[in-house]
Amino acid sequence: MSPPDLSKAWLRRALTQPDFSKHLAPLANGDRPTVLDHADEASHSFFAALAATAATDLGRKRHWLVCDSPRQRERLATELEIWGITALVLPDSPVNPDSEIHEIHDPETAAEWFSILEILAASDAFTLLCGPDSFSQYAPSAKSLLSNRTHLTPGQKLDPANFAATLTAHGYERVPTVTARGHFAIRGGILDLFPFQSPRPLRMEFFDTELESIREFDINTQSSTRKLLAADLLLAEPPAIATIADYRRENDILISINPRHENLFPDADIIITENASATEGEEDFTLAAYPSPLGTFDAGDFVLDELRRETFFRQLNEWQREGWDIGIVFATKGERDRFAELSGKDLERDLGLSPVFGDLVSSFTIPTTKLAVLSSSELFGRYRTLGTVRRSTIEKARAMRARASLDDIEPGDLVVHYEYGIGKFRGIVLDDDGEELQIEYKDGTILSVPLEQAHLIGKYVGIGGRTPDLNKLGNATWKTNRKSAEKSILDYAAQLLRIQAEREHESGHAHPQDSRWMFEFEQSFHYTETPDQRRAIDETKLDLEAPRPMDRLICGDVGFGKTEVAIRAAFKAITGGKQVALLCPTTVLAEQHWRTFRERFSDYPIRVDLLNRFRSPSEVRATIAGLNDGSVDMVIGTHRLISGDVTYKDLGLAIVDEEQRFGVAHKEKFKHLFRQIDVLTLSATPIPRTLYMALMGARDMSTIDTPPPNRIPVATTVTAYDERVIRDAIRREMKRGGQVFFLHNRVKTIAQVHKKLQELVPEARILIGHGQMEKDDLELVMHTFVKGEADVLLATTIIETGIDIPNANTILIDRADRFGLADLYQLRGRVGRAGEKAYAILLLPRDMMTVGDARKRIHAIKQYTALGSGFKIAMRDLEIRGAGNLLGTRQSGHIAQIGFDLYCQLLRQSVDRLKGKQNPSQQDTTFKADFIISTETLWTATEKSKPRLPAFLPTSFLVDAKLRISAYRELAEANTEKSLDLLEKSWIDRHGRLPHPVVNLLLIARIKAIAAANAVTSVELSEQRLMLQRNAQYILLEGKRFPRLTKTKPAEKLTEALDLLQKF
Template sequence: MVFDHLAHEALAERHTLILDHYEARKKQADGALKDAVPYKPVPPDLLYLSPENLIASLGPREAIDFTAFDAPDAGAKKVFRAGSRHGRSFVEERADPNANVFDVVVKHISDERAGRRRVIVAGWTEGSLDRLGQILVEHHLGNLKPVATLAEAERLEPGQAALAVLPLESGFETEKLVVVAEQDILGDRLIRRSKRKKRASDFIAEASALSSGDIVVHADHGIGRFIGLRTIEAVGAPHDCLEIHYAGDDRLFLPVENIELLSRYGSDSAEATLDKLGGGAWQSRKARLKKRLLDMAGQLIRIAAERQMRAAPALVPAEGLYGEFAARFPYEETDDQQTAIDSVMDDLGAGKPMDRLICGDVGFGKTEVALRAAFIGAMEGFQVAIVVPTTLLSRQHFKTFSQRFSGLPIRVAQASRLVGAKELAETKKGIAEGQIDIVVGTHALLGSSISFKNLGLLIIDEEQHFGVKHKERLKDLKTDVHVLTLSATPIPRTLQLALTGVRELSLIATPPVDRLAVRTFISPFDPLVIRETLLRERYRGGHSFYVVPRISDLAEIHDFLRESVPELKVAVAHGQMPPGELDDIMNAFYDGQYDVLLSTTIVESGLDIPTANTLIVHRADMFGLSQLYQLRGRVGRSKVRAYALFTLPANRKLTDTAERRLKVLQSLDTLGAGFQLASHDLDIRGAGNLLGEEQSGHIKEVGFELYQQMLEEAVAEVKDSGEVQDGGWSPQIAVGTAVMIPESYVPDLQLRLALYRRLGDLENTEEIDAFGAELIDRFGPLPEEVEHLLKIVFIKALCRKANVEKLDAGPKGVVIHFRKREFPNPVGLVKLIGEQGSLAKIRPDQSVVFSRDWATPEKRLAGSAVVMTQLARLVEKAA
């Protein structure tokens, strides 16, 4: 066994810690709190060896130090010099648009092999290495042997090349060995992070997977009940299908590659009535709804068009002054942030009312976008109003705006209940007379007693917290002014307006440099864990939030904290306190006079305290998904790793919704997940009313997911943008081969269904390759049936592009049926058939036959892909 540096000290320290934990558990009060976990600790000597016993059992040992420099200890018995250095990184070739990096890599590897050095190409995972190996083989690099370890690689013959899975971010070279890392070839895109980000969005697809008994909607056949996966024989080969039951015990078996025709009905499935398979009721209902949706889309577009027709002041910044103001921003803008700023500046200068939603995680720089927009508006002589949901956020924004605008001829004021009556009266007067340029406030700004002399820009922060009346007042204000909305998790209705293209949307999904994701833990309520968590934060010089769902919980938790962590100073805050008292507490906490802020969800919106890096939420099951996400965003706003602990009652079963909500939140621990979370919320809750009550009736007719898709299509159709998505069809492909994810490969039924659901959304080669690589990483080498399934999905994507409704491939060739008997490039098709001679012909029913000799399923799959690629290229030429 090899001991690392200071291993013995670490062992002794660990043993002491174990003993301390045991003593603390023993002393824990029997009935600390009703939600606490009952513990009966096991004595450490029954679980662990003592350091002395461990070392005695290991016998003689040797400590080895690893260093990048010369041996620091001149008297060391043995010094081993590895003699390695950094390898080639191919940076210049990647940056050159005219260079092919793979050709350069292949030449480099060939040269090294010619010099009798062994070469290893290192991939991050099995999947990515598999893809990389295929690309290198395509670029004529042969004889690549897979190896499992560096030791195995060193046994290679000199001049041989190999592939290995190694967690390297850059390559290296020794006298006899050259290692080229995946990132050297593909770029410095930190594979681990991109993989985690991908998994976050994939999790939402997997979390919304179908379960047996779910009410589903088939685009062609209507509402049915999903029963489960069935493997049936199709053209002599096993094929996975989804079994759906309809009224009258009718059954439909849908091939898994066409799963995108299915959507979940939504949250009100108990009220759904099953359709009759083959009956006309569904099609007529769908047609009626499409007509109504076109009317609604027309109304939405009309509202947006009327807004565009109105004139609004064109606000263009003075170059020198704006540059100076932007230079006051102490950080470097992220790419997303700069794009959002540019979009806002373009909107402001267009002479039409801006209506833009900036969606970005807490702390990702939305406020900076607002500051720059406010600067442009105020310097052009117009008033700017920033409306926020809470007094705390108002105070914080007021402070931020005052600091950034100090020294400029711009007057910033605040209007909220934290401002005294006399000062508020002066502020109102200043707004009415135009003496105040920028005002930050709560819904007090929306009161009828406030009138603006020359309002040019309205900035709304965290609009999901405003009530209906306040939103109506906002509508009145918004008629001919520029509007900028900021939100981390927008309300579903707002998000739907943005996704359907009615509102402009800017996403800031890139975290600031050095920002770390918040570590999220979910556990039963445990006094000892809470004590350790709070003390650990205190000892590293930070502060903690402790959030409870109800005001009535504050007293109990306050007593618990006084008893469990008497070393810490605890402040209590809630929204029903007198404004002055609340402000004093928040100021004191901000200034570091308290270690813990115990509060209700008053800290949910926008509060920015960089030293607060631990959050504990009591009874997390009582909060909504968006609320929990916002709360978690209150910590982790500096370069220090932050922690969020969501506690649950120890002896109560969670509802399914609460459990699912917490699972989603724990999985979305990447930075920038707020937009995905809002999309998930939209999926669970529905969008609310876009224009009125009747919308919910429409959703009941076809289910939420299909309704959303139909609305997007209707909006695109009314816009006449040429992007109408005819989404209600899916190509049928038969090649007489096994198409499935075998149970032996992915045993979990729910997970198989989730993977099929994700498969239905894949649209191009890159996505299909990445999905295949992920399967290899998660479940091992792909079985033949899965390889065939991925090829079928690729052919299906080509079929959609070429308007092919059905493809039948057999030993003698392939028959292709076009949807509605139409092909977008008929002249090109006739020419292609003419070039084929007797090997291709058009039938009377307008289908096309290509005669081929395809004896095996592999030949049929490869040949069908070639034919469909030709047809897809013809369509591209016609466009």
């Protein structure tokens, strides 16, 4: 019997048991609520599935499951899947007309909320998990929700202009490029649209007034991903004139799980509770469910403690003799295989165990039905919140928003022109020759740059926020700075390559290829790796298997999965017979890593020890002795690991977490100690992709840009400082068993704030932490908070980096107006790490929020709304900081002088040059033809009787000037025929059919790319001659003549020139 069939069979067996069938009989007529009491929390998903199955058998297929905490709802949703039930989880409502707080709602959460409302309105069968307060949430009426839908299918008649007007009338915003919900864009025959309730944006292609196709597209690449046969749109967000309670129908089943009071829902059909029923008389334990008598295991106990293992198997034999059904829930196939290996027996034949796959937090037994369901997580000592495992129905929409584009230039921004330096962008103007970009230099001088040369200009991005001086046109300062930077960058690239070459020739240890244990270990990972994470793991493992010492850097944002890369590397090294050391900058981080690594290695005989100041002297001595004799496989700690008294029997891998936070002396010591062994460095600050691409050939590094799929965006609130808001936020978090960060960045007044918080929430345990405390005292505070022994940490920005407390899911930031967006982004990243709903509350001075000071209020709201719309600016700022950390002070100075974009370009060229790579660019080749008209203005004025050919991007093709700038840059960067093929395909996908001027422009780009690949620096078509130059010399055929063109029509001449070049 397959695992899903097994779990359903257990449900059926329980339903046919007389005691259960008697208790559930009232469901048929709804006479009175059925109470299933003495049900241990571990069994709640089983009893909920039992009740839902019984109701479905009676034709009642709409089930509302009500439970108190979001954590409980997420856990139940995950565990119900074991019993074959896919449950919806209703998120908090994005609609609250009574609120005075400006809340920035995650668009994906709002979309999920609306899609669930549609199911509640239209479906005859569902299982929904919600909170007790959900029924009073404001919502659109079911009727208005369904009447606002529009059904689209390819082939239908639909006027795009009329449809665009309808979208505008329903609150959609027309933009050049769709980047968020509620946006639409029109380009030629393409209409892009991101519906309010859809997980992905749609691309509709028209031929006149016929809808030809509907495709989904990727918000980051703007490329189509798949075709759709139809699409349903919620045209508008209907007004909230009803509540969730109005969606309930008469025959719906309401199941209340572990309510605080049994009379909380007097109309509940079923109540599932851990407590005794409130009915009079003797307590009835007939249907009771109990925790497993086997108890819980600490990480590693099941593997290392033989006595406990014997007790476990003895209990299994006893149950088997008494005819019990024994199921064991494994998270993965790898976990099941490892358990079978440890037991040395066949699970079903010898042990009577039925393996089922899923996620179950705790084991339980139900004596009445002789059923024991065991949890592998409990068995192997993995204690996690299952909310972190459940996947949102629309999580794929939460891919990282596009980084700030260097084409996203606004008037007033600083820009860098390759030849003339730093200036101020003034805008795009139209003159007699066509569109031009205007840049203002020192003394008010204006430089006009044709739009088709936009690739020579980039947005200026420096380091540290200092505004540079504008350059002076005609002055030598810019060229001197650029030459100085070019030389320094070349030296820097040479240094990187020299270090890399030295390591290539050093002999290191080649770790063995992946073993069966490695395969099982990877299979036991509870999540699906992101593509970036998988790539980083594979690159690291290849380095470990190479006979040279590894030196790989893993860069990625907080919580993007760098630790898992380190875990895989450590496991590979240890199972290959080597020891591993993990260095952390703080004792708190070391302890967190120690817990994580122990739990991940708990299925295997691997000893992981911790060295920090919180260990007793005897524990420290035992660890040092174990490292020396080899009985300790891995040690985690601070710089204590590199003290003189710590020696290793056979150290094979050193992992350094957040290297930038160690001092220079420690870094030098690392280099000396780890010279002959493999080193993996983790950096919590992301770096820009452009820098990654530039360094790729000179430094072994991997970047993880994609967030894990279970990251639920943080609900961000902007509000005036209000003690009620603060009190309610702290109590809300404490009520669900969580912890709170309160950020107040002035040490001078932090004690006063502590006193005020204690008055507001007297029951809260509040700690203070700031950078002016003694180091030992601060670490003790952090240690206490990490262990969950306090409710609130009142701190300065010391919490900004290097701390991971999954149980802290609310952060209040006092005087948020004093922080930049990047700082707020990192601070907000402290919460929402465990897949739970998290809250960030930005407290602003009241005078910024009052109606009487509307301008300030609007400015504040606009500024912080950026936090809810992709963090482009914040991410850009953070990445540049990461670049500064990685490159060092001197190179950061050059970035400040010439701008980040040009720095990366020069660095990449230097690396390629030193490695002997020739990367010819079509920009190295000039093109001229006496029949080509390269601007729209000149083409309009051209006498059409003459044989002329247009080659430009028409405004009718790309209406928005920024899109044309971006397209010209894309064209300039496409240096090969292959890249031009991809660009042409992308343009057709994003903009529709290409008009003739664009086709001709691409043809010229192909001619230039082929010429550049053949070292031809100049191509000129004059009358019937094809004039080519290489090294300032014309290329002539026999008889010292130019190649001749036989065609007379302009378009045919271009094609013939291309054919001739391809024969070179």
